[in-house]
Amino acid sequence: xxxxxxxxNRIRALxxxxxxxxxxxxxxxxxxxxxxxxxMEQGRYxxxxxxxxxxxxxxxxxxxxxxSWTEPPDS
Amino acid sequence: xxxxxxxxNRIRALxxxxxxxxxxxxxxxxxxxxxxxxxMEQGRYxxxxxxxxxxxxxxxxxxxxxxSWTEPPDS
DNA sequence: ATTCTTTGTAAAAAACTTTTGACATGTCAA
DNA sequence: TTGACATGTCAAAAGTTTTTTACAAAGAAT
Numbered sequence: 001x002x003x004x005x006x007x008x009n010r011i012r013a014l015x016x017x018x019x020x021x022x023x024x025x026x027x028x029x030x031x032x033x034x035x036x037x038x039x040m041e042q043g044r045y046x047x048x049x050x051x052x053x054x055x056x057x058x059x060x061x062x063x064x065x066x067x068s069w070t071e072p073p074d075s
Numbered sequence: 076x077x078x079x080x081x082x083x084n085r086i087r088a089l090x091x092x093x094x095x096x097x098x099x100x101x102x103x104x105x106x107x108x109x110x111x112x113x114x115m116e117q118g119r120y121x122x123x124x125x126x127x128x129x130x131x132x133x134x135x136x137x138x139x140x141x142x143s144w145t146e147p148p149d150s
Numbered sequence: 151a152t153t154c155t156t157t158g159t160a161a162a163a164a165a166c167t168t169t170t171g172a173c174a175t176g177t178c179a180a
Numbered sequence: 181t182t183g184a185c186a187t188g189t190c191a192a193a194a195g196t197t198t199t200t201t202a203c204a205a206a207g208a209a210t
Contacts, residue, residue, distance in 0.1 A: 007125060022156065036198055045197060049121045050082060053144035063138045069128035097186060108169055113188070120167060
């Protein structure tokens with residue numbers, strides 16, 4: 001059922017801050033497809049740790065400057 | 076074929092620094108199985124970003140204090 | 151008005167991560 | 181030497197992410 005993960009991201013804002021980098025350009029830069037960037041940006045699922053590292057390095061920041069995690073209430 | 080990902084981790088060392096926490100105890104603390112901890116620790120695959128966050132918080136450090144990424148030569 | 155770019159949707163298949171369960175080994179201590 | 185505990189292997193199934201392909205809408209483009 002693939003619920004929305006409790007991880008937020010600032011990908012869109014970072015793209016804008018980097019010369020209005022397009023989703024397609026970011027996808028190519030990190031070696032994934034555009035669909036993957038769209039899904040991550042929309043929070044439909046959380047990326048692999050490897051993709052997270054690649055994205056953060058493209059923007060020259062740390063992983064936790066791109067992605068944030070809030071502990072879900074322990075069900 | 077699930078090649079070994081270019082991500083290293085210091086999970087074992089951090090477990091030891093935290094009172095010789097067992098793999099089973101870590102697994103329970105982050106809500107995964109022991110098999111998953113073993114596989115991550117051995118670098119057989121890289122965890123989800125969510126698991127990475129949970130692990131780092133158990134040890135009270137940042138994601139990049141647990142996991143490291145070295146850019147692979149662009150094949 | 152058509153061309154180009156960007157963003158978006160959708161669905162199936164492929165790839166990868168995680169779980170489940172069973173079993174093996176070594177150590178430690180009692 | 182039994183019992184508990186820690187780590188490890190293996191394999192199949194289940195769950196999640198990523199790819200692939202195709203199409204749609206909006207804006208700039210001028």
